[in-house]
Amino acid sequence: MATEHQHEVLIVGGGGAGLMAALYASKGADTAVLTKLHPVRSHTGAAQGGVGAALGSEEQDRPEWHTYDTIKGSDFLGDQDAIQFMCEEAVATVFELEHMGLPFSRTPEGKIAQRYFGGHTNNDSGKPVRRAAYAADRTGHMILQTLYQQCVKHDVVFMDEFQVMDVLVGDEGVAGVVAVELATGELHVFHSKAVIFTTGGWGRVWEITSNAHSYTGDGVAMTLRRGLPAEDMEFFQFHPTGIYRMGILITEGVRGEGGVLLNNDGERFMERYAPTIKDLASRDVVSRAMYLEMRDGRGINGGRYLYLDVRPDTVNKYAEIDGRTRPDGSPYIVTGEEILAKLPDIIDFARTYMAVDPIIEPMPVQPTAHYAMGGIPTTLRGEVIRDEQNTIIPGFYAAGEVACVSVHGANRLGTNSLLDIIVFGRECGTRAAEYTKGADFLPLPSDAEAMVRKQLEDLRGGEGSEKAATLRKEMQEVMFDHVSVFRTKEGMSQSVEKIQELKERYLKIRVDDPGNVFNTDQLEAWELGCLLDVAEVTAVSALQRTESRGAHAREDYPKRDDQNWLKHTMAYQDESGVTLRYKPATITKWKPIERVY
Amino acid sequence: MEVELRIRRYNPEIDEKAHYESYSVEAEPNDQVLDLLNQVKWYQDGSLAYRRSCAHGVCGSDAVRINGVNRLACKVLVRDVGRKITIEPILGLPVEKDLVVDMEPFWEHYRSVMPYFVSEEQEPEGERLQSAEQRQRFDDTTKCILCAACTTSCPSFWADDEYVGPAAIVQAHRFIFDSRDTAADERLKILAEKDGVWRCRTIFNCTIACPREIKVTQAIGEVKTAIATGDNK
Numbered sequence: 001m002a003t004e005h006q007h008e009v010l011i012v013g014g015g016g017a018g019l020m021a022a023l024y025a026s027k028g029a030d031t032a033v034l035t036k037l038h039p040v041r042s043h044t045g046a047a048q049g050g051v052g053a054a055l056g057s058e059e060q061d062r063p064e065w066h067t068y069d070t071i072k073g074s075d076f077l078g079d080q081d082a083i084q085f086m087c088e089e090a091v092a093t094v095f096e097l098e099h100m101g102l103p104f105s106r107t108p109e110g111k112i113a114q115r116y117f118g119g120h121t122n123n124d125s126g127k128p129v130r131r132a133a134y135a136a137d138r139t140g141h142m143i144l145q146t147l148y149q150q151c152v153k154h155d156v157v158f159m160d161e162f163q164v165m166d167v168l169v170g171d172e173g174v175a176g177v178v179a180v181e182l183a184t185g186e187l188h189v190f191h192s193k194a195v196i197f198t199t200g201g202w203g204r205v206w207e208i209t210s211n212a213h214s215y216t217g218d219g220v221a222m223t224l225r226r227g228l229p230a231e232d233m234e235f236f237q238f239h240p241t242g243i244y245r246m247g248i249l250i251t252e253g254v255r256g257e258g259g260v261l262l263n264n265d266g267e268r269f270m271e272r273y274a275p276t277i278k279d280l281a282s283r284d285v286v287s288r289a290m291y292l293e294m295r296d297g298r299g300i301n302g303g304r305y306l307y308l309d310v311r312p313d314t315v316n317k318y319a320e321i322d323g324r325t326r327p328d329g330s331p332y333i334v335t336g337e338e339i340l341a342k343l344p345d346i347i348d349f350a351r352t353y354m355a356v357d358p359i360i361e362p363m364p365v366q367p368t369a370h371y372a373m374g375g376i377p378t379t380l381r382g383e384v385i386r387d388e389q390n391t392i393i394p395g396f397y398a399a400g401e402v403a404c405v406s407v408h409g410a411n412r413l414g415t416n417s418l419l420d421i422i423v424f425g426r427e428c429g430t431r432a433a434e435y436t437k438g439a440d441f442l443p444l445p446s447d448a449e450a451m452v453r454k455q456l457e458d459l460r461g462g463e464g465s466e467k468a469a470t471l472r473k474e475m476q477e478v479m480f481d482h483v484s485v486f487r488t489k490e491g492m493s494q495s496v497e498k499i500q501e502l503k504e505r506y507l508k509i510r511v512d513d514p515g516n517v518f519n520t521d522q523l524e525a526w527e528l529g530c531l532l533d534v535a536e537v538t539a540v541s542a543l544q545r546t547e548s549r550g551a552h553a554r555e556d557y558p559k560r561d562d563q564n565w566l567k568h569t570m571a572y573q574d575e576s577g578v579t580l581r582y583k584p585a586t587i588t589k590w591k592p593i594e595r596v597y
Numbered sequence: 598m599e600v601e602l603r604i605r606r607y608n609p610e611i612d613e614k615a616h617y618e619s620y621s622v623e624a625e626p627n628d629q630v631l632d633l634l635n636q637v638k639w640y641q642d643g644s645l646a647y648r649r650s651c652a653h654g655v656c657g658s659d660a661v662r663i664n665g666v667n668r669l670a671c672k673v674l675v676r677d678v679g680r681k682i683t684i685e686p687i688l689g690l691p692v693e694k695d696l697v698v699d700m701e702p703f704w705e706h707y708r709s710v711m712p713y714f715v716s717e718e719q720e721p722e723g724e725r726l727q728s729a730e731q732r733q734r735f736d737d738t739t740k741c742i743l744c745a746a747c748t749t750s751c752p753s754f755w756a757d758d759e760y761v762g763p764a765a766i767v768q769a770h771r772f773i774f775d776s777r778d779t780a781a782d783e784r785l786k787i788l789a790e791k792d793g794v795w796r797c798r799t800i801f802n803c804t805i806a807c808p809r810e811i812k813v814t815q816a817i818g819e820v821k822t823a824i825a826t827g828d829n830k
Contacts, residue, residue: 037656038658038700041648041658042656045651046651046653046655095723098724099720099724100714101714101772103736103775104724107729110727110729111724136736138655138740152712183693212651213650214650248652248653249653349653349654352654352672353627467640468639512642515608517646517694518693520647
């Protein structure tokens, strides 16, 4: 028998979105946070460059420009009402973080410092604008630490290292979740009025990724298994600058500080692809340009990587060519010390993992699987919806990378993920607490933990002819080869078949560890099941979309097709496979136009 | 190349006491020690338990003893440590299984120093102003990822686990020297007590252990000076 607990609000996931939700939900309701990792281990802490908000610390900026840049960045698939809401909330929300003590870097006047980031522009001039509020190159770390500190201050209840494996949800609402306590292997049923999913992304579907080992798509897999749809799963962002072969993220802030991408001829090739903002184009645009350079033999020594060059001489050379200036109008000239002071962690990563000192050598980089634009569909209030008519499931909320509001559409702009987690984390926390006031606990189903128990018994009782690690590797390779930056019908069909074969073979896994205490063997095998479900939905959704939009670029359908495809995919999964339906994107006042940078 | 891993194993459901097991794995010089642990877990013995997540030195999950020194398994490469690698759990916290330790005593010390921003002043509409110099004053200690490598390398902590330990002092330092914070006196009072900063004997193990290269001993010294002089500028 599982141990039973009761709270009004349960939050699943202790990253930035979960902690923000916890701070707000716990003001008005009895709240607990269930996390697979201790909260400070969450992947929010790996975000580097900044959080987007039109503060105008360094130069003129406006929330409307941020809104439009985000819509354009999304390749017009993002829901415009939600984007406008997020960008308007951004300014006050970043100040709120400062009030919580977040140690932002500062301008000479003592204001929050801001830097350039891809796709963020002055809409009058079309030139880049400094919109990314930052704390050196560890902005995500400082957001995560600050929010956790505030949770400690306000006595938020945490259940650390509790792996949630099922959500008890139906059309009428949620009744709670089922979790395994990692330290003991014991099953726990948590009964609640409201559930907020803030479980993060699934970059571990791909071979080369910036994402943590723990980023395995648990949240989406759980809702798919309960018959709920996943939205826009074909849109997964490949960040242009991952450390070659390892995928570790090198922030776009490097280019914001004046770094450039170079090919084997030493050419700053982004000039050809994005004449106005060059290296600061959107991530999808830059990653595609890199693939084309490498395909045409201009990778470094003909290989599958390019150089990211932030040596002071290089930065100063191109700053002069671009006519770049400081906010006070003086020419932009940097020293090695300034680069080191603004990007200390990046310098450290390069030295540690590549034995490269970026002050004196360029860094070898390649695109790396980075961020899920798609996920659990929600309204702009964070309410989870269950169909194309936007029908709300009472008491169920989602925020952050696991959710698809959609504010990122087909491609997310850098800095908007940190903004997303704080704005929509807060929104979910507030709404969930309000919801509990007028709601009763739904009855728990009898034998609430049955589905989880069955999943775990299967993993322990399989015939043992397959190993989770082998299947995971095969999935990551096929998805990286065929469902990544450029896609074709043949490649994606092959991936769908391969994933379906892997799902069959998954049934033959038997975990080595028969024990209960910290059985991470069992956990990893369970996570692989999530990854496979998510990979299948991603590949099927991608195969069906016969156009190129944002991060979904098809060689066989190279143009965007607004006539047929200005709509969100809603994917449902069951034992027979994936069913796709669609709903329109929300357009308020910005008409889709061709996207050039 | 072939690397020999010697790992301290303990499974409370089976073992009376801890023991060492050896594993041979194929590795590249650029592989992380975490990659080697993964090789063992994924292909040789799935029951091996350790914590890991980000795999690039920012989440703080995988602090372990590598050849006798506290390090993050994902921040040490094979080329740094050679072909014979001994991996053990960090010291001074109860082992739960293999390389997984009970971190709760560590978190308890963390919570004891008021590790959160406090301001009695009225919040402005925009940001509180802070000069770049004031911000720089506590920059180093904002880097802490709470991996516990420092605290569990400290002989004073090994000798007496009531000692609050270097990591908690680093956290307190981050607020004590923040010009916006108004609770420095309370934190200094906590750290002036018998289990506070005076247990530090400036052995410098913490500074050597820190994967974020925080000058931990210096930060503790600054807190000691602030207690002695009442000055936290």
